[in-house]
Amino acid sequence: MPSLTPLPGPGLRIRPFRAVRYTPVAAGDLSRVICPPYDGLRPAHALALRRRPHHLARLLYSARPDEAARQLALWLERGVLVRDEHPALYVYRQHCGDEVLQRGVIGELELAGGGVPVLPHEGVRDHVVSQRAAHLAGLRAQLEPLLLGYRAPGSPATALLDRITARRPLATARDGDVTHTLWACTDPVEQALVAAHPARGSALIADGHHRYAACLRLAARQPRGPWGRTLALLVDQEAHPLRLAAVHRVVPGVDAEKAARAAAEVARVRPLPEGPRLPGPGEIVLTGAGGAWSVTEPRPAPLARALAGRPAAWHDLPAAIADHLLLERAWSVPDLPGAVHHVHDAGLAITSVAAPDRGVAVLLPAVTEPTVRALAEAGVLLPRKSTSFGPKPVAGLVLRLPEPRRAGRAGRTAG
Template sequence: MPRRKSVREERLLLPHEDVSPQVVQQRAAHMSGLRAQLEPLLLAYSAAESTAGQVMNHVIRRPPAAVARVAGITHTLWACDDDQEIDLLTSGLSRNQALIADGHHRHAACLHLGRQPGSPWKNSLALLVDTNAYPLRLSAIHRVLPGLDPEKAASLAADVARVLSLPDGPRKPGPNELVLVGAGHAWSVTDPEPRALREALASRPREWGALPAAVSDHLLLDTAWAVPDLPGAVRYSHDAQQAVADVAAPGSGTALLLPATTEVRVRELARAGVLMPPKSTSFGPKPAVGLALRVLGPP
């Protein structure tokens, strides 16, 4: 069950998604075995002062330490080892709450490994982004169910929500809508039946009733469709067009397209101690794996 904390227990680092203990254990074993972090956590914060921005504008006038183009995105890395510049960059950070935009399982793995006295995992490699100056892209993560027939999915969904055919085919979901797709057909799914939703989210935070990922995963996947918790039963796609293409052929399964939420809403929930379901959000662009490493060396 997602953990809820008091607003009085506000911390500098705010997670916003729940994690899987099994995945945390896997990440911890991987990081411990490598004695390295291959990529930083992605943290989003809002700066009230411009000092850090002024320093960064000065730093990026220097030749970069590395440049890499990955999946159509150019990543440029500069080194800053001047003590005065570092002090200016970090002086205002302690007054800001940073949202974990990406890397919840890696952060939880660091916390797990850091419980040992003297552990080097009490610290973590991180990329902080001032989203006032450099807004991150926030998109949804869609569900693809290879073993579920779309006509059957639409029929069963109609038992717990309002389902309408979309004769013009799939489209971007509205704020309180899911779009069901498969074999060239599409349906709009809205207005969950209140009692069914309450039962599906029993013991979950009440705020989950308005979260698309909670409605998707608990009301539809778990309750209406009884999708088994087995490897490959659900795939996650960050690209809606690709998700639709994956189920275009008859017999290829069903895709469920989710709407994106807003960073403001994510922060509201995080500050209230409400963790969203896993795979609720996708912040980007993410730093390229291997561009910045934290290598601990031999034990």
């Protein structure tokens, strides 16, 4: 497993850069080429998107980085993608009608040289990091930003971002009911003010742990290469906080009633005659085949055995109790691909096991952002798939390609 320990440093350093972006003249409606977040994309949908001529999914979900690199080079040659003329920090907003869902700043985040106070909060799998690193190295491009949440209250940058988003946007796209809008901040004075805001604090990784670890791995291999910086979206948790939800578990092939009886041997289990519901703090809800049960108060001895060798803070985390006390110990579910499905929508998890013999759903309560941040600051990583921050950015509005050594001969640019 690669080290996720950030280097000591003075603060977050985000820099302007010349992004590569789709040109509507050559690519058409941006809404037809941007890619939804991975968590909301089913395999069949991803395959359908890859059939579109210039859709980003053709690069993002290619199993062959060399083929994706050739496709990317062809799009650049044909002017489907072009590099902006001036370095910019890109203000990005998602909104549904008049409701602002998220607003942040996209730039190049320094990973080397000055240190980066970035706080991972979940562990990673080495083989996934290797896959991400191979894709980045083969493509020599970053197609989607890390999602980082930071806290630095009382800065004039908030008012400045309000003024920037009142200007004419650089690009707009829609994904369902959500509108994605992009502005370019090219004025050096404004850039300095915007960049100074996150520099006052640390950032929690909300999405992109494996991509972050992959960039660290590549930066360690090539200290003078292009991976000392990474594409990142920084969201002010005071002005426009990200929402935090749980990730639920669906276990195919496990009988729900038998699962409830086995759970009663290691915790307190009560039937829910009213049917499944979202769990409260300190509670896990099981459901399947029309039944529902509340699971609370795990027994100390079985819990200690299930979490032996793991941080003491895990004893209070629903995801750790679900994964290790219930799935692993009480139900003997193997840690193999396909044995457990991680589902972000509780309603979908419930309906997927409503019929007999469809398995059991394990519904978890959400952990609060202050709890996640406090544990991350203490160096405690949560169990995998413990949190779902959102809304996540779409991929395709802003791409990062390392600049050629002589930028003046880089080819076509967009104003």
